[in-house]
Every structure is written in C-alpha cells, then in structure tokens.
Amino acid sequence: MQQLKDLINGFSSPQLIITGASIFFFLYLYFRKFLTEPSVSLFFLTLLVGFFAFSMTDANFREIVLKPDNVPIVAMIYLIAFFTWFSLRRAVENDEAITKGGSTFEGKESDQKLYTWPNLIYQEFICSILVGVVLLIWSILLKAPLEEPADPSISPNPSKAPWYFLGLQEMLVYFDPWLAGVVFPTLILFGLMAIPYIDKNPKGNGYFTFVERRFAITLFLYGWLIMWVLLIIMGTFLRGPNWNFFGPYEKWSVHKVVPLVNVNLSEFVYVKWLNTGLPKHWFLREIFGIVATVLYFAVTPFILAKTVLKRMYIQLGIFRYAILMILLLPMIGLLLKMLLRWSFNLKYIIAIPEYFLNV
Amino acid sequence: MADKGSWKDGITNSQVWKSVFRHGDPGKDRRNQALVVLSNVFLHLHPVQARKSGLRMSFTWCMGGITFFLFLVETLTGILLMFYYRPVAEYAYNDIVALREHVPLGIMREIHRWGAHAMVVTVWLHMFRVFMTGSYKPPREFNWNVGVILLLLTLLLSFTGYLLPWDQLAIWAITVGSNMARATPFLGHEGPGAALLKLGDIKLIHAGADVRFALLGGRFVAAPALMRFYVLHCIAIPLAAAVLMAVHFWRIRRDGGISGPM
Ligand code: HEM
Numbered sequence: 001m002q003q004l005k006d007l008i009n010g011f012s013s014p015q016l017i018i019t020g021a022s023i024f025f026f027l028y029l030y031f032r033k034f035l036t037e038p039s040v041s042l043f044f045l046t047l048l049v050g051f052f053a054f055s056m057t058d059a060n061f062r063e064i065v066l067k068p069d070n071v072p073i074v075a076m077i078y079l080i081a082f083f084t085w086f087s088l089r090r091a092v093e094n095d096e097a098i099t100k101g102g103s104t105f106e107g108k109e110s111d112q113k114l115y116t117w118p119n120l121i122y123q124e125f126i127c128s129i130l131v132g133v134v135l136l137i138w139s140i141l142l143k144a145p146l147e148e149p150a151d152p153s154i155s156p157n158p159s160k161a162p163w164y165f166l167g168l169q170e171m172l173v174y175f176d177p178w179l180a181g182v183v184f185p186t187l188i189l190f191g192l193m194a195i196p197y198i199d200k201n202p203k204g205n206g207y208f209t210f211v212e213r214r215f216a217i218t219l220f221l222y223g224w225l226i227m228w229v230l231l232i233i234m235g236t237f238l239r240g241p242n243w244n245f246f247g248p249y250e251k252w253s254v255h256k257v258v259p260l261v262n263v264n265l266s267e268f269v270y271v272k273w274l275n276t277g278l279p280k281h282w283f284l285r286e287i288f289g290i291v292a293t294v295l296y297f298a299v300t301p302f303i304l305a306k307t308v309l310k311r312m313y314i315q316l317g318i319f320r321y322a323i324l325m326i327l328l329l330p331m332i333g334l335l336l337k338m339l340l341r342w343s344f345n346l347k348y349i350i351a352i353p354e355y356f357l358n359v
Numbered sequence: 360m361a362d363k364g365s366w367k368d369g370i371t372n373s374q375v376w377k378s379v380f381r382h383g384d385p386g387k388d389r390r391n392q393a394l395v396v397l398s399n400v401f402l403h404l405h406p407v408q409a410r411k412s413g414l415r416m417s418f419t420w421c422m423g424g425i426t427f428f429l430f431l432v433e434t435l436t437g438i439l440l441m442f443y444y445r446p447v448a449e450y451a452y453n454d455i456v457a458l459r460e461h462v463p464l465g466i467m468r469e470i471h472r473w474g475a476h477a478m479v480v481t482v483w484l485h486m487f488r489v490f491m492t493g494s495y496k497p498p499r500e501f502n503w504n505v506g507v508i509l510l511l512l513t514l515l516l517s518f519t520g521y522l523l524p525w526d527q528l529a530i531w532a533i534t535v536g537s538n539m540a541r542a543t544p545f546l547g548h549e550g551p552g553a554a555l556l557k558l559g560d561i562k563l564i565h566a567g568a569d570v571r572f573a574l575l576g577g578r579f580v581a582a583p584a585l586m587r588f589y590v591l592h593c594i595a596i597p598l599a600a601a602v603l604m605a606v607h608f609w610r611i612r613r614d615g616g617i618s619g620p621m
Contacts, residue, residue, distance in 0.1 A: 072480065107619075107620040109415075115393070115407065131477075132432070139473055140466060155534075163476075181538075182540070196499070205494070205618060220490055
C-alpha cells in the first residue's frame with residue numbers, strides 16, 4: 001500500500017503529468033475506435049473509480065479532496081470524462097456510417113419534426129426536477145465553507161484564486177502575470193470568438209464527427225482538456241503551500257523546500273557560453289531572447305504555410321491564417337516554455353525587469 | 360365520460376381557468392399542443408415544432424437548458440440571501456454566520472454556492488457540446504459569440520460572488536485573482552509599458568490609478584471592493600446576462616432551431 005503511494009507520489013510532477021496526459025490524449029484520439037468501445041470505457045471508468053476509492057483511504061488525499069469547494073471539481077472530472085467519451089463515441093459511429101455511405105445518427109431523424117409540447121417541454125421539466133433534487137441533496141449534505149473573518153494581515157498559504165481560474169494561476173509558474181493573467185485570458189476569449197470565423201470547413205455542421213474535422217477538434221480538445229481542465233486539477237489538488245508541487249498522498253507541508261535554480265536565457269548565453277558576464281544595457285543583454293522571440297512569431301508562420309499547413313493556408317487565405325497563427329503560436333509557446341523550463345530550468349527568454357517586461 | 364371527468368371538467372370549464380388558459384387540453388390534440396406553446400409567454404421561447412434529432416438528449420445533453428435552470432435557481436436563492444446580507448465590511452461576515460445559525464431551513468447559501476459551481480461546469484459542458492456538434496458553423500456564428508460572452512459573464516458572476524462572505528477564503532482568492540490586473544500592459548502599474556504613459560514627469564499609471572484600483576476601488580481588497588463586487592454581482596452582471604440570454608434564445612430560433620445535418 002505505502003509503496004504504491006510512494007511510487008505515485010514519486011511520479012507526480014508537472015512534467016510527467018502534462019507529458020503523460022498529452023501522450024494519452026493523442027493515443028486516445030488515434031485509437032479512438034477501440035478505446036471508445038463501451039467495454040474498454042468501462043475498464044477506464046473502473047480504473048478511475050478504483051484510483052479514487054483507493055486514494056480516499058489516504059488521510060492527506062482525503063483532506064484536500066473533501067474541502068467543500070473541491071467536491072464539485074471531483075464531480076466535474078467524472079462529467080467531463082463521460083461527455084468526452086460520449087461525444088467521441090458518437091463521432092466514431094457517425095464516421096463509420098458516413099464511410100459506408102449511410103447517414104449519421106442525427107441525419108436519420110433530421111427531417112422529422114416533432115411537437116415541442118410534450119416532447120421538449122417534458123424533457124426540460126424532468127431535467128429541471130432532477131437537477132433541482134441533486135442540488136438540494138448536495139446542499140443538505142455539504143455545508144458551504146466559511147473560514148475565519150477576513151483579515152488583510154494574515155495571508156493563507158497557499159493563497160488560491162477561485163478554482164475555475166486555477167489553470168491561469170498554474171501558468172504563473174511559467175510566465176509573469178501580464179502574460180498568464182492578462183494576455184492569455186484575452187487570447188482565450190478572443191480565440192473562442194474567432195472559432196466560427198476561422199473554421200471554414202463546411203462539414204460537420206450539426207452532428208458529431210471526428211474525421212471530417214480532425215484539426216479543429218484536436219486543437220480545441222487539447223486546449224480545453226489539457227491546457228485548461230488538467231491545469232485546474234493540478235492547481236487544485238496538487239499545488240500546496242508556496243505553490244509547491246505535491247503528490248496526491250503527500251502532506252502539504254509549509255516547510256517543503258524546492259531549490260530555485262532557474263536561469264535566464266541571457267545568463268545562459270553571456271555567463272555560461274560566452275563567459276563575458278552580462279552587458280550593462282538591457283537591449284544588448286536581451287538581444288538573443290528578443291531575436292528568438294521575434295523569429296518565433298515572425299518566421300514560423302511562413303515555414304508552416306510552406307510545409308505542414310500548406311493546404312490550410314490556401315484554404316483559409318492570408319487574413320484567417322494570420323489570426324489562426326496569433327492564437328496558435330502563443331498556445332504552442334506555452335508548451336515550449338514548459339518544456340524549456342523542465343529540461344533546462346530556463347526562467348525567462350526575455351527579462352527586462354526595468355520595464356516589467358519578462359517573457 | 361361526462362360524469363367521470365366531471366370534477367376535472369368542472370375546473371377546466373370554469374371562467375377562472377379559461378381566463379388563464381385559452382386553449383384546450385394539450386394532452387388531446389395537435390392543435391392544442393401548438394396553442395399551449397404559442398399562447399404562453401414562457402413556453403413561447405420554444406418553436407411549435409422542432410427537428411427530432413435536435414430534441415434528443417443525446418444531442419443537446421440538455422446542457423444549455425440546465426445552465427438556464429441553474430441561472431434561475433441562482434436568481435431565486437440570491438434574492439432570498441439579499442434579505443439577510445449587508446455588503447458592509449462590519450456586517451457581511453456576521454450576516455453569513457447568521458444565515459447558517461439563525462435562519463430556519465438555512466440551506467439557501469448552500470444551494471446558491473453549489474448551484475454557482477454547477478453552473479460554471481454546465482456552461483463549459485454546453486460549450487463543449489456545441490463545439491463537438493459543429494453548431495457554431497454558419498448560420499450560428501453570432502450566437503456562438505453571444506455564448507462566449509455569457510461564458511465570461513458566468514465566470515464573472517461566480518468571481519464577484521466569491522468575495523461576498525468576507526472570510527479569509529474570499530478576500531484572498533479575490534486578492535490573488537485581482538493581482539493579475541496589476542500587470543495589465545500599459546494600464547496596470549506593474550504592467551509592461553505602464554511607465555511610458557506619463558505627462559512630463561507625472562506618471563499617469565500608478566498603484567493609486569490603474570485598472571486594479573478601478574476594479575477594487577482601492578489599493579487592497581477592502582470595504583469599497585466589497586460594495587463594488589456586490590453591486591456587480593447582484594445587479595449589473597445578472598442584468599447583462601439576462602439580456603444576453605434573451606438574445607441567445609431568440610437567435611437559436613432565428614438561426615433555424617437546434618442545429619442538425621443539412
Ligand atoms: C449562461 C450561459 C448559457 C445559456 C443559459 C445557454 C442556453 C442555451 C440553450 C438552452 C440552448 C438550446 C440547446 C441546448 O440546450 O444545447 C443553447 C444553444 C446554443 N448555445 Fe448556449 N447557452 C449558454 C452559453 C453558451 C456558450 C458559452 C456558448 C458557446 C460559446 C453557447 C453557444 C450556443 C449555440 C451556438 C447554440 C445553438 C446550438 C445548436 O443549434 O445546436 N451558449 N444555449
């Protein structure tokens with residue numbers, strides 16, 4: 001028992017979890033036909049429930065999970081897993097029907113019209129009653145949290161934002177607040193709003209499918225499941241005092257010491273490789289980071305347009321393609337920065353604290 | 360027949376009943392099923408008829424509907440909470456304690472809080488469904504965008520409400536959240552470019568004048584922030600959300616009902 005817990009604790013780190021989840025994500029999409037089969041999915045469900053049941057025997061795990069505000073997040077994990085499975089399963093079935101020349105599940109019924117009374121209104125009524133009952137039971141069983149009265153002089157450790165923003169707080173590990181807290185949320189909103197205008201693919205309107213919208217679905221699901229939901233889960237359950245990372249069965253100790261060994265790109269270049277010491281003026285000091293960043297944003301789009309995204313570039317036209325790049329490059333940039341941090345302890349690519357401009 | 364149903368017919372034939380419901384029993388015929396939807400202002404959000412595929416739970420998951428239901432629950436419980444709660448730093452916390460200890464059947468706060476968490480999750484799932492069925496594609500681009508704003512408003516509703524209990528959890532979560540605003544490029548006093556905005560030697564953006572200050576009404580999360588968040592939470596954002604929901608529902612019908620394969 002204890003060995004298993006130690007093993008899981010030992011394997012818990014942001015890099016292993018995010019990398020592992022990403023690999024699983026792409027495997028799941030690739031082998032979706034097999035992996036969404038009901039029997040296989042039942043196996044995954046058993047695994048998830050089993051892991052949870054096993055973990056609940058652990059006092060440290062229980063303490064975090066049973067915090068009143070965290071209970072809904074547990075429910076959310078199961079709901080999101082279920083609906084992700086469900087929509088992909090339906091997509092697989094529809095895709096099979098389409099290749100066989102048949103019509104989709106939705107297509108078979110889309111020219112039939114039904115009266116909304118009683119067909120829709122009863123459904124809404126029953127849903128409302130069910131949700132109401134669940135909410136009532138939940139409210140009777142679980143008290144809303146209330147801590148000590150507000151005191152600006154005692155700051156709790158860890159101090160966490162409300163749970164739905166913890167993905168952003170987790171990004172603070174890799175980026176300064178102006179990026180993690182302002183630019184990224186803005187890009188997310190802007191990106192969501194841009195979706196219908198950049199996605200010119202006329203197929204897959206009004207039914208579940210994967211094959212007809214591979215790129216769009218993969219990108220959206222990765223952003224949502226890994227870069228939003230998974231980061232929230234980590235931020236909620238695995239980030240403790242001083243925002244240090246803890247395994248699921250580890251005690252949240254305020255005294256956990258994690259050495260801060262992160263190094264800026266300028267120090268890599270001038271101190272480690274050139275051995276000259278940092279130049280005085282910030283522009284000279286940061287020139288390599290600035291060039292790298294500018295190249296990343298200015299040159300990558302052209303390379304992609306000539307290579308992997310050639311077809312897409314032609315299909316979208318320059319304006320839509322540019323918007324796609326404005327959204328895609330920061331998203332990939334976040335992943336790259338994570339990778340650089342994990343492999344080289346890179347702190348900032350550009351560090352100009354003089355102007356609060358750190359990237 | 361006439362004898363058996365007489366007590367029921369007695370009610371439905373009465374002048375009072377007929378003054379309220381101008382149609383016959385919708386259980387019996389098509390015409391009445393149409394009339395019940397058309398003549399009731401609430402049911403009238405629905406079309407009389409809809410595609411069979413779009414009515415399936417397996418297609419919509421009823422997630423938009425559940426989100427709307429939760430919004431109504433929040434409105435109702437929120438009004439009840441407003442009877443007891445005063446958004447003043449001296450009283451707020453004690454009023455919340457009183458809600459738990461002195462108010463009979465005091466689970467309004469629980470329903471309100473868990474309903475809010477649930478609403479955030481159901482909005483996400485609703486958006487997820489709409490994405491997976493490609494329902495944002497023409498002609499529904501605009502309604503997707505109305506949805507994105509509703510998503511933002513839902514999160515802001517939840518965020519502003521988080522402060523109101525005025526306990527440690529509340530003020531520190533809002534402190535962490537609103538600290539981000541300090542770093543807004545140009546407009547936050549620790550944001551890149553803020554130092555560039557000055558008139559002669561006078562800085563335009565500093566801790567006493569930036570977006571965070573505007574949001575909190577001060578340099579810290581204190582009494583003015585409580586009042587601002589209260590007003591935003593109870594009036595401004597719900598009103599905006601209600602208006603946008605009306606637009607959202609209207610557009611669903613204008614755009615040809617729940618999406619389906621062409
Ligand atoms: C407070 C939040 C919201 C409420 C109350 C709401 C309500 C609804 C309802 C009741 C429907 C009918 C079909 C269904 O239940 O799925 C619907 C459809 C729709 N919603 Fe929302 N919604 C909200 C947020 C959003 C968000 C965040 C998005 C997307 C970003 C969105 C985009 C859409 C679209 C495009 C449709 C049409 C779907 C179709 O035709 O298949 N809504 N909404």
